[in-house]
Amino acid sequence: MKLPDVSDADGGLVVNETFGPTFQGEGPSTGRYAHFIRLFGCHLSCAWCDSPHTHDTRYDLDAEQRVLSIEDILSWLAADPADLLVITGGEPLLQAHLLGRLLCAIRERALATEIEIETSGTIAPTNMITSAVKRFNVSPKLAHSGLRRHQRIRPTVLRDFAEGGKAIWKFVVQELADLAEIQELADTYGLHPVWIMPEGTDSTTVLARMRMLADPVLARRWRLSTRLHTLLWENDRGR
Numbered sequence: 001m002k003l004p005d006v007s008d009a010d011g012g013l014v015v016n017e018t019f020g021p022t023f024q025g026e027g028p029s030t031g032r033y034a035h036f037i038r039l040f041g042c043h044l045s046c047a048w049c050d051s052p053h054t055h056d057t058r059y060d061l062d063a064e065q066r067v068l069s070i071e072d073i074l075s076w077l078a079a080d081p082a083d084l085l086v087i088t089g090g091e092p093l094l095q096a097h098l099l100g101r102l103l104c105a106i107r108e109r110a111l112a113t114e115i116e117i118e119t120s121g122t123i124a125p126t127n128m129i130t131s132a133v134k135r136f137n138v139s140p141k142l143a144h145s146g147l148r149r150h151q152r153i154r155p156t157v158l159r160d161f162a163e164g165g166k167a168i169w170k171f172v173v174q175e176l177a178d179l180a181e182i183q184e185l186a187d188t189y190g191l192h193p194v195w196i197m198p199e200g201t202d203s204t205t206v207l208a209r210m211r212m213l214a215d216p217v218l219a220r221r222w223r224l225s226t227r228l229h230t231l232l233w234e235n236d237r238g239r
């Protein structure tokens with residue numbers, strides 16, 4: 001199975017979709033008016049991935065990707081400048097070089113008040129990216145992702161994010177037993193603050209898991225995230 005190489009697309013970023021305005025549905029900025037850029041490509045393959053169309057060869061990946069120049073993306077944003085711009089994927093840091101240039105240009109032209117990046121925590125960001133963003137929402141994957149530990153846990157990358165001071169740690173949880181696994185990672189790598197988010201792509205599952213998690217998360221003094229877009233719009237694309 002050959003995955004598309006997104007690291008050196010000539011002249012642009014490989015984008016899956018741009019959308020907004022919508023609400024940031026996850027993490028500390030939940031509920032904020034937000035625009036999204038979903039970059040194409042991921043080097044992982046989590047069993048429960050909620051955006052497999054960014055990389056899974058069971059999808060029509062030719063139809064799922066467009067090469068957009070930095071100017072193309074700036075024009076899209078200029079039509080409706082973002083309060084919060086969220087860069088997600090896929091794994092957006094696979095395209096770190098061009099992404100850094102894009103984010104600098106967005107800051108220079110004041111096309112977003114704040115920028116945050118959703119990432120798996122397996123690829124270190126560049127300095128250019130780190131200086132342009134307000135926050136990294138880092139989601140290290142647990143054993144239930146089906147990935148091998150060395151694929152999902154990159155100690156040096158986790159420590160870099162932790163020391164950089166711009167990361168929050170957002171763990172996708174299916175069962176209460178996952179919390180002990182998270183505690184071990186948080187203690188080993190100094191991950192703080194910890195956010196717990198239910199796995200699920202329909203409102204019934206998200207709400208049931210949030211109810212299951214609420215008291216145990218409080219007992220650990222952690223934070224709880226919903227998936228607001230899922231509660232509102234189920235698994236609709238581009239929301």
Ligand SMILES: Nc1nc2[nH]cc(C(=O)O)c2c(=O)[nH]1
Nearest residue numbers: 023024025026088118229239
């Ligand atoms: N509204 C909305 N909020 C989100 N936060 C993170 C998302 C993602 O897919 O990474 C996402 C998404 O797809 N939609």
Ligand code: SF4
Nearest residue numbers: 042044045046049090
């Ligand atoms: S890291 Fe994210 S995009 Fe990549 S397979 Fe896992 S859930 Fe999907």
Ligand SMILES: [Mg+2]
Nearest residue numbers: 050051088089
């Ligand atoms: Mg996601």
